[in-house]
């Protein structure tokens with residue numbers, strides 16, 4: 001049976017470890033195939049926030065794309081996929097999607113995900129937020145995007161930053177019905 005495809009977009013918001021944890025969790029999913037595109041901003045935050053290089057992160061995906069290559073497969077609505085997850089998602093990328101300004105492959109892939117009525121989940125990250133951020137996020141939510149800000153929760157009694165990161169990623173992947181190991185669900 002063909003693997004289910006998910007497009008992963010990484011943009012330049014703080015939270016590169018979230019993207020890495022997401023790709024590592026997806027590597028364990030034998031029935032899923034990852035298609036990765038990242039912005040220049042993401043390459044920068046990966047270098048600043050993790051011990052990995054962008055190339056090492058690209059190597060975690062099944063298929064990688066150049067963000068300038070707006071003719072790549074994921075730029076088309078005909079590309080078969082379950083959906084797209086942008087983790088982390090900067091306010092610039094939020095603004096780009098909200099205005100339909102698809103001048104990169106990442107933005108175009110998000111745009112076609114929306115127009116084809118596929119699942120688009122964004123780990124929108126900025127704090128504090130101003131009215132333009134909030135308006136853009138409302139626009140996206142009203143267009144069917146699932147906005148999952150990577151907010152810390154304490155009810156699972158995290159013992160480390162890694163556990164906090166893992167819990168957020170579990171919640172993101174849960175949006176696609178992807179079950180991660182050691183996901184502490186409330187009441188279970």
Ligand SMILES: Cc1cc2nc3c(=O)[nH]c(=O)nc-3n(C[C@H](O)[C@H](O)[C@H](O)COP(=O)(O)O)c2cc1C
Nearest residue numbers: 011012013014039041042048090091092093125126
């Ligand atoms: C270390 C670092 C952390 C950043 N964190 C955020 C953030 O949390 N949210 C945000 O919207 N932008 C953040 N930025 C700014 C974005 O990287 C910048 O606006 C960039 O143009 C976003 O472009 P992109 O969405 O194409 O990656 C950060 C930049 C750096 C260098």
